[in-house]
Amino acid sequence: MDTRKPPQDFTLRLRRYDPESGEAPYWDEHTIQLEPHRSVLEGILQAKARFDGSIGVRCSCRAAICGSCGVRVNGQPGLACHTHLGDAIKRSTDGKITVEPMGNMPVIKDLIVDMDAVHWKKIHRVTPWLIGKTPVPEREYIVDRESMVDVTQTMACIQCGACVSDCLSMEVDPGFIGPAALAKAYRFVGDPRDAEQAQRLKDLAEDPNGLYNCTHCFKCVEACPKGVAPMNQIMRLRRRAGADHHIDDRNNGHRHEAAFVTLVKDGGLLHEAELLPRSYGGNSWFGKFAPKAGAELVDSLPAITKALLRRKVTPKAALFPHKLAKSDLKNVQRIYDEVQGREDRYELNLYVVGDDKDNEPVAGAAEGSTT
Amino acid sequence: MKVAYWPGCVSRGFTPELHGSMALVAPKLGIELVELDRACCTGAGVIAEHNQELADTLNARTFALAQQEMKNGAELMMNICSTCQGAQSECQERLDANAVYRDHVNETLASEGLKYEQGIANKNFLWVLVEDLGLDKLREKVVRPLTNLKVGPFYGCYIVRPIDRLGIDDENPRDSYLSLVIEALGGTVIDYAGSHKCCGFPIITMKKEASLKMAARNLGDAQSADADCIVTPCPLCHLNLDLQQPIAARLSPTPLNMPVLHLPQLVGLALGLSPKELGLQRHVVKPTAVVDWSTSVIAGVGAGAGAGDGGW
Numbered sequence: 068m069d070t071r072k073p074p075q076d077f078t079l080r081l082r083r084y085d086p087e088s089g090e091a092p093y094w095d096e097h098t099i100q101l102e103p104h105r106s107v108l109e110g111i112l113q114a115k116a117r118f119d120g121s122i123g124v125r126c127s128c129r130a131a132i133c134g135s136c137g138v139r140v141n142g143q144p145g146l147a148c149h150t151h152l153g154d155a156i157k158r159s160t161d162g163k164i165t166v167e168p169m170g171n172m173p174v175i176k177d178l179i180v181d182m183d184a185v186h187w188k189k190i191h192r193v194t195p196w197l198i199g200k201t202p203v204p205e206r207e208y209i210v211d212r213e214s215m216v217d218v219t220q221t222m223a224c225i226q227c228g229a230c231v232s233d234c235l236s237m238e239v240d241p242g243f244i245g246p247a248a249l250a251k252a253y254r255f256v257g258d259p260r261d262a263e264q265a266q267r268l269k270d271l272a273e274d275p276n277g278l279y280n281c282t283h284c285f286k287c288v289e290a291c292p293k294g295v296a297p298m299n300q301i302m303r304l305r306r307r308a309g310a311d312h313h314i315d316d317r318n319n320g321h322r323h324e325a326a327f328v329t330l331v332k333d334g335g336l337l338h339e340a341e342l343l344p345r346s347y348g349g350n351s352w353f354g355k356f357a358p359k360a361g362a363e364l365v366d367s368l369p370a371i372t373k374a375l376l377r378r379k380v381t382p383k384a385a386l387f388p389h390k391l392a393k394s395d396l397k398n399v400q401r402i403y404d405e406v407q408g409r410e411d412r413y414e415l416n417l418y419v420v421g422d423d424k425d426n427e428p429v430a431g432a433a434e435g436s437t438t
Numbered sequence: 439m440k441v442a443y444w445p446g447c448v449s450r451g452f453t454p455e456l457h458g459s460m461a462l463v464a465p466k467l468g469i470e471l472v473e474l475d476r477a478c479c480t481g482a483g484v485i486a487e488h489n490q491e492l493a494d495t496l497n498a499r500t501f502a503l504a505q506q507e508m509k510n511g512a513e514l515m516m517n518i519c520s521t522c523q524g525a526q527s528e529c530q531e532r533l534d535a536n537a538v539y540r541d542h543v544n545e546t547l548a549s550e551g552l553k554y555e556q557g558i559a560n561k562n563f564l565w566v567l568v569e570d571l572g573l574d575k576l577r578e579k580v581v582r583p584l585t586n587l588k589v590g591p592f593y594g595c596y597i598v599r600p601i602d603r604l605g606i607d608d609e610n611p612r613d614s615y616l617s618l619v620i621e622a623l624g625g626t627v628i629d630y631a632g633s634h635k636c637c638g639f640p641i642i643t644m645k646k647e648a649s650l651k652m653a654a655r656n657l658g659d660a661q662s663a664d665a666d667c668i669v670t671p672c673p674l675c676h677l678n679l680d681l682q683q684p685i686a687a688r689l690s691p692t693p694l695n696m697p698v699l700h701l702p703q704l705v706g707l708a709l710g711l712s713p714k715e716l717g718l719q720r721h722v723v724k725p726t727a728v729v730d731w732s733t734s735v736i737a738g739v740g741a742g743a744g745a746g747d748g749g750w
Binding site: 331343370378402403415 | 452453477481487494496499535536542596636638640641649655682683
């Protein structure tokens with residue numbers, strides 16, 4: 068951002084709320100004057116210094132590393148100190164910058180939320196420390212470089228709570244362990260020094276509020292100011308739980324995944340009518356006869372009958388799935404066999420390896436070194 | 439305009455009215471659909487969750503098939519499913535970013551004589567409407583403007599996040615295109631809290647109650663904002679919002695009755711197609727408000743309809 072622009076006026080619309088007062092929340096507006104490359108946090112602090120000392124905001128480092136100043140700016144969660152006023156005003160719909168406390172956590176005062184009540188409680192849930200292997204080696208543990216690089220993405224987390232704020236699963240289901248804590252769980256599941264990888268995964272897969280409660284909405288990926296991409300870490304936990312440890316959890320998580328992958332291999336296209344019963348009953352044609360699949364069928368009857376009545380789903384379509392032509396299906400199955408037959412999964416993590424464009428030597432720099 | 443067309447699985451399975459309405463709407467817009475009937479399921483993120491390389495290779499195969507059509511005059515690859523878009527964009531991001539990885543994946547494709555070349559243009563119908571067809575051209579084609587029809591947009595997560603991967607920026611505000619299209623068709627856009635949220639579908643088998651609560655909340659939000667219907671470019675969202683609505687309603691504090699339209703259906707209505715041609719009678723939630731609207735418009739212009747079958 069251009070740092071040469073002169074100071075200008077910005078109007079901040081702050082959500083004010085003091086639960087102890089018994090008063091309802093309200094919006095407060097203050098116009099501050101700062102250069103556009105300054106942060107929203109600096110704007111709030113100026114408003115606090117010049118107009119109203121009672122504005123509640125938590126902050127410390129002002130350099131996007133302590134994770135204290137998580138808020139929502141124009142509805143988008145992030146760090147107030149990491150958001151330029153100039154960018155924030157561009158995303159505003161009415162020329163004012165709206166600042167609210169983060170969501171999914173109770174407000175203590177104004178922009179300060181209770182991180183202990185939600186975020187930290189969930190972090191503690193995943194045993195966020197290393198459980199060392201025994202016997203303890205005489206000297207240090209030796210770890211290969213790749214496996215430590217693999218967990219660096221989760222280690223970048225600064226515990227600001229931005230991902231927790233906007234988690235859509237947690238919004239309807241506050242019990243969900245959530246993105247920050249599950250990313251933290253991968254920090255230890257992915258660490259070769261940890262002795263309890265299988266136990267950790269089993270615990271998270273079997274928990275009805277755990278691994279399979281993530282709805283894949285990418286909100287946390289978008290929210291994170293540090294590129295942790297919590298949802299990607301959740302998917303890696305699922306890969307390890309299912310493919311490496313074959314944990315057949317009670318939440319249908321692994322069965323659903325296995326059924327999906329198998330059905331696409333069998334037909335090239337997804338056969339939805341078969342996916343649901345198999346997810347409940349087990350990944351085979353007989354899955355639909357399992358008691359759990361039957362119970363689910365009964366529960367869903369109102370939807371199923373209507374769909375049949377309206378000819379949305381025909382019995383023919385439900386029983387005889389659409390399939391690819393034989394020659395194409397054979398090629399799809401060949402890809403399955405080849406890739407699944409590899410000794411190790413090839414998992415490209417762009418956070419670690421970067422884009423080809425990022426890795427190109429800079430032309431100017433190379434010339435500079437030769438002269 | 440010729441496009442390599444990927445319809446996806448659900449549009450040919452549980453939401454046949456989507457594929458059907460797209461086939462009717464395309465010629466009216468001057469879009470020629472060359473169906474990629476040799477391509478397989480995108481994996482909807484689930485195959486990637488199981489094995490990333492497998493998903494990337496399967497989708498690279500689809501891209502390569504589309505690129506063959508593009509050599510024969512197709513301008514781009516088009517889909518009609520937010521989830522397909524998101525799952526494919528994720529794979530494309532990895533394939534395009536890293537030449538070593540791309541070569542590795544292409545090696546698997548080689549025995550079929552296919553090769554993916556970096557940088558395919560793959561767009562949802564929604565993006566094609568705004569960026570390639572253009573809103574002015576769309577406006578010209580409207581014969582029955584959606585006057586007084588209040589429509590709530592519902593995007594589906596996969597087509598709005600993450601913004602970098604999906605090419606959403608100031609120049610291409612793709613996360614606001616539904617509003618632009620509704621306006622271009624003459625309708626009224628309803629702003630409500632749920633438009634960019636999750637329909638809950640991905641966890642319907644794992645945590646049914648939470649999944650349906652999400653659907654119920656979004657539908658309820660649209661209802662209290664006074665929408666006549668919701669429109670979505672995602673058939674999976676349609677399953678949770680329409681097919682499951684009677685069950686989601688059990689978890690809603692207010693009764694739910696919110697019709698959910700597929701994007702090509704909404705466009706089709708404005709282009710003069712009848713609700714029946716567009717398969718609206720197949721929905722679980724009867725789009726009565728929409729059908730009543732369409733018949734009242736016809737009656738209004740003196741077409742003499744509106745009687746008898748009520749537009750069905």
